[in-house]
Amino acid sequence: MTDISIPISSVVIFGSGNVATHLAKAFSSNGISIRQIYSRNYQHARALASQFNETKAIEHPQQADTGADLWLIAVVDDAIKEIVSALPPFNGIVTHTAGSISMDVLSRFPHHGVFYPFQTLSKERKIDYNSLPLLIEGSDNVTTQKLLKLARTVSPIVSEADSGTRGILHIAAVFSCNFVNHLYTLSADLLANNGLSFDFLTPLIQETTRKILTMPPQKAQTGPAIRNDKTVMNKHLEQLKDNPTLKKIYQLMSENIIHYHQAQ
Amino acid sequence: MTDISIPISSVVIFGSGNVATHLAKAFSSNGISIRQIYSRNYQHARALASQFNETKAIEHPQQADTGADLWLIAVVDDAIKEIVSALPPFNGIVTHTAGSISMDVLSRFPHHGVFYPFQTLSKERKIDYNSLPLLIEGSDNVTTQKLLKLARTVSPIVSEADSGTRGILHIAAVFSCNFVNHLYTLSADLLANNGLSFDFLTPLIQETTRKILTMPPQKAQTGPAIRNDKTVMNKHLEQLKDNPTLKKIYQLMSENIIHYHQAQ
Numbered sequence: 001m002t003d004i005s006i007p008i009s010s011v012v013i014f015g016s017g018n019v020a021t022h023l024a025k026a027f028s029s030n031g032i033s034i035r036q037i038y039s040r041n042y043q044h045a046r047a048l049a050s051q052f053n054e055t056k057a058i059e060h061p062q063q064a065d066t067g068a069d070l071w072l073i074a075v076v077d078d079a080i081k082e083i084v085s086a087l088p089p090f091n092g093i094v095t096h097t098a099g100s101i102s103m104d105v106l107s108r109f110p111h112h113g114v115f116y117p118f119q120t121l122s123k124e125r126k127i128d129y130n131s132l133p134l135l136i137e138g139s140d141n142v143t144t145q146k147l148l149k150l151a152r153t154v155s156p157i158v159s160e161a162d163s164g165t166r167g168i169l170h171i172a173a174v175f176s177c178n179f180v181n182h183l184y185t186l187s188a189d190l191l192a193n194n195g196l197s198f199d200f201l202t203p204l205i206q207e208t209t210r211k212i213l214t215m216p217p218q219k220a221q222t223g224p225a226i227r228n229d230k231t232v233m234n235k236h237l238e239q240l241k242d243n244p245t246l247k248k249i250y251q252l253m254s255e256n257i258i259h260y261h262q263a264q
Numbered sequence: 265m266t267d268i269s270i271p272i273s274s275v276v277i278f279g280s281g282n283v284a285t286h287l288a289k290a291f292s293s294n295g296i297s298i299r300q301i302y303s304r305n306y307q308h309a310r311a312l313a314s315q316f317n318e319t320k321a322i323e324h325p326q327q328a329d330t331g332a333d334l335w336l337i338a339v340v341d342d343a344i345k346e347i348v349s350a351l352p353p354f355n356g357i358v359t360h361t362a363g364s365i366s367m368d369v370l371s372r373f374p375h376h377g378v379f380y381p382f383q384t385l386s387k388e389r390k391i392d393y394n395s396l397p398l399l400i401e402g403s404d405n406v407t408t409q410k411l412l413k414l415a416r417t418v419s420p421i422v423s424e425a426d427s428g429t430r431g432i433l434h435i436a437a438v439f440s441c442n443f444v445n446h447l448y449t450l451s452a453d454l455l456a457n458n459g460l461s462f463d464f465l466t467p468l469i470q471e472t473t474r475k476i477l478t479m480p481p482q483k484a485q486t487g488p489a490i491r492n493d494k495t496v497m498n499k500h501l502e503q504l505k506d507n508p509t510l511k512k513i514y515q516l517m518s519e520n521i522i523h524y525h526q527a528q
Contacts, residue, residue: 018486077488077495100488100496118464120472120486124479131467157467168458171500172451175510176465177472178487179517180444185481185524187436194432200382201440202477203395203421208384208441209473213466215388217449222282222384223442224341224364231341232364236435245520246439252516253443256509260449 004142008069008093008150012036014061014083015074016044018121019097023074026129026154028052035065040079061086068092070150072115077101084108093143099170102163103137113138113147116166120177129154135161135169186246218264225257268406272333272357272414276300278325278347279338280308282385283361287338290393290418292316299329304343325350332356334414336379341365348372357407363434366427367401377402377411380430384441393418399425399433450510482528489521 011032013024016039028034034055039045045057058064061083064071071090073083074097084106087094094109099116106112118133134151136158138144144160151158161169184205188198211220224232233254240247275296277288280303288298298319303309309321322328325347328335335354337347338361348370351358358373363380370376382397398415400422402408408424415422425433448469452462475484488496497518504511 076491076493078493098496100499119468120475120484122475122479122484122486124483125475128471131471133464133467165458165460167499167503168454168460169464170496171503171510171514172454172460172465173468174487174489174500174514175447175454176451177468178485178489178521179447179513180469180472181476181481181485182489182517182521182524183439183443183447184476185485187440188481190432190436190439194429196429196432196436198481200397200433201436203397204383204437204441205444205473205477207392207395208444209469211384211386211389212445212448213469215386217445217452217462219388220384220386221442221445221449222386223438225438225442225446227340229340229342232362232434235364235431236438239431239435245523246435249443249516249520250435250438252513253446256513257442257446259509260446 004145007153008146009033010035010065010068011070011072012038012064012068013048013072013074014038014064015097016041016048017074017076018123019117020072020074021048021123022121022127023072023097023115023117023154024048024052026127026132027150030153032150032153035068036063038064038083040075062088064088064090066090066092070095072097073106080105093138093146095147099135099166099173103139104163107139111139111143113143114163114166115147115151116161118169118173120173120181130156133157133159135159135166137162137166183249186249190243190246218261221257221261223257225254226261228258228262268409271417272410273297274299274329274332275334275336276302276328276332277312277336277338278302278328279361280305280312281338281340282387283381284336284338285312285387286385286391287336287361287379287381287418288312288316290391290396291414294417296414296417299332300327302328302347304339326352328352328354330354330356334359336361337370344369357402357410359411363399363430363437367403368427371403375403375407377407378425378427378430379411379415380425382433382437384437384445394420397421397423399423399430401426401430447513450513454507454510482525485521485525487521489518490525492522492526 037049049055049057071094093111095115114137116135132155301313313319313321335358357375359377359379378401380399396419
């Protein structure tokens with residue numbers, strides 16, 4: 001483990017969800033051997049393992065291969081601790097992939113770190129590895145360097161990021177990706193319920209994205225709320241009166257836009 | 265007015281904001297004469313008029329040129345009625361550009377309609393006319409045809425849309441553009457307050473957009489809320505405890521994502 005020049009070449013993956021699936025594929029396609037896959041649901045582990053040559057599904061974390069270079073724990077945050085406590089002793093590197101969990105949860109292992117893909121990953125969709133930022137943290141310099149090297153085999157966008165930075169970036173990602181996507185979901189339903197296609201929104205969504213990648217989002221703001229156009233806002237709220245969810249989001253976001261820009 | 269074959273070739277524009285500015289430029293660059301520009305703020309009218317040849321700024325709606333083919337009212341919704349009542353009689357076409365205002369507000373004119381650009385327009389940013397959907401409504405067939413023809417000189421994306429359709433699309437646009445942009449604004453501030461660049465989010469925002477243009481947004485959802493990952497959500501809320509605005513939006517949106525996907 002102390003030889004910085006020996007790259008990570010074999011991995012055990014814990015998890016079978018979006019992150020586990022995509023990272024397993026990424027590693028495998030870069031010549032890294034996926035030794036084993038563990039999942040709480042053994043069938044899921046088998047299904048994922050079957051996608052690679054010579055990869056075994058395992059039923060218990062205790063069976064983890066201590067001959068591998070890296071154990072990558074890519075499970076929901078609530079399950080990390082349980083897996084960590086069930087693992088055998090290991091002198092290789094142990095990482096998790098969680099944005100908001102401290103590296104210290106892995107401190108029972110001498111070499112540990114974080115391998116956080118800062119991207120929205122869905123199983124159904126192929127990753128463009130050129131736009132997959134990987135945020136890395138290591139418990140010691142050799143571990144950090146080895147993880148950075150591994151990350152760079154997968155993606156050109158690699159940064160070191162400590163727990164504090166990762167935590168802030170994760171919150172920003174929830175607002176800019178998860179909540180944004182949910183707004184698209186609500187819009188799609190509103191249109192569908194009125195017999196209209198979501199395609200109507202394509203040019204608008206594309207331009208909204210293009211704008212904030214070229215100008216500060218504060219300057220890109222448009223719409224009734226920033227104009228404090230009560231006529232339109234009241235009309236929209238009236239139209240949403242039978243949809244308390246949309247109405248509540250409409251009110252909160254509009255009030256927030258008004259106050260934000262009045263305070264500028 | 266009754267000859268469908270004679271296209272609209274001269275326009276008076278009421279307003280000097282984002283929509284008025286961009287449509288004036290769009291018309292002018294397609295050979296339509298901008299006869300006059302009116303704005304509540306005369307200096308704004310002069311500034312916009314100066315960008316075109318032989319365009320006059322006017323101080324009162326009463327001075328509107330009754331020899332023009334089209335009067336286009338592109339002002340905030342609250343100001344439309346006042347301008348309409350101040351205008352002289354006119355046999356040409358009178359339109360407004362508002363998504364959520366009925367065409368009927370213009371019914372004192374024999375030929376009237378709506379010319380609604382379904383896009384987020386900022387003065388600082390050039391329009392790509394190829395991605396500027398224009399939604400058209402007319403009080404009679406000749407008016408509708410003339411407005412559709414005018415719209416097609418500006419953009420390839422032209423649809424007819426009645427008041428009901430326009431109203432729904434406008435609400436969807438508020439969710440998918442205005443609220444989305446505000447989430448980007450809040451994210452940018454969160455990052456800036458922690459010394460981090462908004463550029464970190466670029467790959468994530470681009471992928472979020474690409475995803476929902478190729479798969480239903482319901483299927484594209486990721487993040488702690490859809491996993492009902494209380495550990496992460498509670499941690500984020502704890503980190504946001506000194507920012508009641510972000511905390512409130514975080515709670516409402518997360519609860520909504522949880523309920524939405526549990527009900528599916």
